[in-house]
Amino acid sequence: MNIPVNFAMWGMAFLPIIVLIVLMIKFHWGATEAAPVGLLVTIFSAMTFYKAPAHLVAVESAKGVWSSLVILLIIWTAILLYQAGEEANAFLVIKNELSKLIPNELLLILALGWVFVSFLQGITGFGVPVAVAAPLLIGLGVKPIYAVVISLLGQAWGNTFGTLGAAWDALADSAGLNKGSEEYFKAAFWAAVFLLAWDVITGIIICWFYGKGKAVKRGLPAVLVISIIGGGGELILSQINTTLSNFIPAVIALVVVMLLCRMKMYNTEWKIDESPIMDRDKTEIQEESNVPEDMSLFQAFLPYLLLSVMTLVVLAVPSINHALGSIQIGITVPETRTGYGIVNAASNNYSPIAIFTQASMFLFLAAIIALVYYKKKGWIKDGGVKSAFGNSIAMTMPSGMAVIGLVIMSKIMGGTGQTVVLSQGIANVLGSKYLLLAPFVGLLGTFMTASNMSSNILFGGFQVTTANLLNVSAPGVLGAQTAGGAIGAAVSPSKIILGTTTANILGREGEVLRIMLAITIPATILIGAFLFIVFGL
Amino acid sequence: MEKSNFWKTKAGALTIGFIIAMISFVITLVGIKMNSEMVQNLGLVLVIIAVLISPVKVFIIDRKNK
Secondary structure: OOOOOOHHHHHHHHHHHHHHHHHHHHOOOOHHHHHHHHHHHHHHHHHHOOOOOHHHHHHHHHHHHHHHHHHHHHHHHHHHHHHHHHHOOHHHHHHHHHHHHOOEHHHHHHHHHHHHHHHHHHHOOOOHHHHHHHHHHHHHOEOHHHHHHHHHHHHHOOOOOHHHHHHHHHHHHHHOOOOOOHHHHHHHHHHHHHHHHHHHHHHHHHHHHHHHHHHHHHHHHHHHHHHHHHHHHHHHHOOOOOOOOOHHHHHHHHHHHHHHOOOOOOOOOEOOOOOOOEOOOOOOOHHHHHOOOOOOHHHHHHHHHHHHHHHHHHHHOHHHHHHHHOOEEEEEEOOEEOOOOOEEOOEEEEEEEEHHHOHHHHHHHHHHHHHHHHHHOOOOOOOHHHHHHHHHHHHHHHHHHHHHHHHHHHHHHHHOOHHHHHHHHHHHHHHHHHHHHHHHHHHHHHHHHOOHHHHHHHHHHHHHHHHHHHOOOHHHHHHHHHHHHHHHOOOOHHHHHHHHHHOOOOOOHHHHHHHHHHHHHHHHHHHHHHHHHHHHO | OOOOOHHHOHHHHHHHHHHHHHHHHHHHHHHHHHOOHHHHHHHHHHHHHHHHHHHHHHHHHHHHHO
8 A cells, every 4th residue: 555644645534534524514404415415525535536437336225225224224224123012002011010129219210211221222233222211201300401411411321332232243343343353342341431420420410410418328229230231231231242242141141130110228108209301290191192001011011022033033043143144245346446556455245245144134034023012912003004014114214215325335434545645644643542532433423424334434443453553452442432422422412402303492502512512521531631641551 | 185296296296206217227327248338338327317216306306386
């Protein structure tokens, strides 16, 4: 490779990212509109400054579409599963039954806005937990603004290893980490350490919102127990199986909440009357008439239980995993070369998809079984199944086209050497001080794209290249990248809009954003400082 | 309530974009198989059209129709 690393080349490599940021933050464009413009700039830069022939760009685009398909399948099936519960009003049952089981108001808010949201993030993600939890919290009497804030905080820590590890897999793919390698598990370790800290912080913040020091004192034992099980469990499992490392602890945490509410400390009615986040004049449940009377909590949770069992069996039983995992589909790509000598190797099986062990297959089967079961029980009305499919497609498409645009952009940047130049330029100027910025890059990526996964796709290659150039810990930097990306999921405008829409306070995104920035920026600074002290000094 | 045509909504436009992106993907793969740079480039042009559908709809067509 003989690309000149000068300001013009570096500026052209950085331009697509700048264009994305400016269009989304300054001009409030959605990712679906901004990503194509960023892509056009990338293609222009690739074909002029980086001497890439058109067919190289075409091949990288095909690789991008192929990688996007995996992501889109997960998004669509996750939303379909959510729609199955939504059509049957299963979430109302979950809310009502939990309210009866947990008499302590603070624990109830933690159970719904933090633990249940984490559980949903473990399986679905893509903003679904925020969309589901915000109205449920409002039903408990939480003020709409705080219902959105709590939901955003609750889902954030699970963004990397949630959705059956989709964002983590994207990071491993874009950073070139071989599954099961030492680097792979080291990066997973650091990511899980940062996310454990963030998990504890979010639990304490939710208590603080509810009733300052008094609520923190009351809620701290529960927060610590749940964090150790959730974030701590994720840390341990990240060293064994990254796909299930968020999901299993989230399920156990949900069970533990049920046990906590039987303890002396939490088994009696308790609340802070003057809590600033509660609307004491409006605690009546409005959707009572829609609640299916004969649906039990077990039945409401059934799709998620099925998903858990299927995933566990297929991933944990080696013979089944091997048999089903052997069926793979990949694409054939030729070798391509830029005028500066960047070579992209040929492959007869590029980025293969193991259809029957892929997360979207489990999600799809769980959704179909749920739709059939709820329909048979009469909980889904006529046209409900069709509506679930229609809504899932309508909800997938806006993020889907943004994902396609961003993934193609990242593939072209990587395949033409732009990512390397970007990293080399920063490494030359900042040196090891770059470590302070590493988590902000992850946060920025999620802020722009509303997805920890997209952030990892966009910046994973950049982060690992920069870390290698600076001769600092690549696993540490990748851990900070994805942890920053997960924190960014609490401040992403698209996710905020999802929450304000379902909380019926559309237009008040600025208020939510202000609260979230005050929490997420200091948390990201702490991770950067930790990284610099441990690996940079 | 007036029922809007799905294909005229943003979700509809994005669905069309997705379909075009899939067609472009197939065309590029055919171009790779045939070892034809021309066909691969046609796939590239189509994928660019696919991703541009949303900004064109939001900032040109919808604004014109207002």
